[in-house]
Amino acid sequence: MQKTSIEIKGSNFTLLVLYLKSNNIDLINKSLYKKVQEYPQFFKNAPIILNVSHLSLNQTSWGRIQEVIISHSLFIVGVTGCSDDYMKKIIINSGLPILLEGEKIKNITNNINQNISFFYKKYNCENKNDKTTKKTIKKIEKTHIINTPVRSGQKIYAKYSDLIVTNNVSAGAELVADGNIHIYGSVRGRVLAGANGDITSNIFCTALFAELLSISGEYWLSDQIPLKFIGKSAQIYLSNKVLTINSLS
Incomplete structure (x- = not known):
């Protein structure tokens, strides 16, 4: 073949x-x-x-x-x-695509799914796509653990899970997770939690030097991180859709 x-x-x-x-x-x-x-x-x-x-x-x-x-x-x-x-x-x-935002995509997807369900009910068929869809969107409850240093240029994505890094994260590296991110070391790269839109996600780190922090699309660059938290243990989360930081020490 x-x-x-x-x-x-x-x-x-x-x-x-x-x-x-x-x-x-x-x-x-x-x-x-x-x-x-x-x-x-x-x-x-x-x-x-x-x-x-x-x-x-x-x-x-x-x-x-x-x-x-x-x-x-x-x-x-x-x-x-x-x-x-x-x-x-x-x-x-001009050569560029028009992108739909999350809510519009969700509405279109819901309409498509409703039409598919109507078709199968009308003709008394088994909707195999329903089973596939349910299996695909099912949230996997697990934690992704990295014990080695995360080097510049590396990208780690923890899909449907939390991410724990027990080592240092270099500048130019990127951590992405659909859930929370915990870093037990110094972090100098980019950290993006709640990548699938979960606004309850948190970032926890023991030595904060990040280039970028983001939760569910809301982000800070390094110059937006309050100076008193640089190099310190911190928790970053969303409060009323606004990035908020607290000390952990």
């Missing part, structure tokens, strides 16, 4: 979302320059999703916005928040 030349699978990637809140091109340019200069290595060639829900776009403004963002070595991989059908076509024609 001939082997297939391609394979498509689901995966999990962490992407920054750039929210544009002004149509002023000069202001966007200056703001991006300032942010990128703070962390040039972090943002260099970084893939981003562009949220334009706060903007009133036209063909000219979209082209200029796209040029400004690209000029700062950022790669736009998709656009979200666009409600105008005409602008959606312009964005798609």
Whole structure:
């Protein structure tokens, strides 16, 4: 049997979302320059999703916005928040996909599942897809444990579980978990808990030097972490959808 030349699978990637809140091109340019200069290595060639829900776009403004963002070595991989059908076509024609946000995807998925269920009930068939779906979304209660150092460039993803690291995490490394993340060592990389949208997730660490902290999409870069917690034991969590940090010592 001939082997297939391609394979498509689901995966999990962490992407920054750039929210544009002004149509002023000069202001966007200056703001991006300032942010990128703070962390040039972090943002260099970084893939981003562009949220334009706060903007009133036209063909000219979209082209200029796209040029400004690209000029700062950022790669736009998709656009979200666009409600105008005409602008959606312009964005798609510029070579970028329109991405649906979580709630919209959920609604579409629910409608599809309802239609499938209706079809099988109508014709008294066994819906094999129902069993597959239930099996897929079932939450696995387990903990993923890493005992070795996490080196720069490494990415560890704990799907449907908590993640425990009993060693140091280097700058440039990335920890991602759908649940909580515990780090019993110094952490200098990126830490993203609640990756599947769980707002009750926490991050616990014994020596905080992180480049980025995120819970369920809400994030801080290193300069946003209060100085008194740098190098200390800390707990990071969401309180009323706002990142909050407490000392553990």
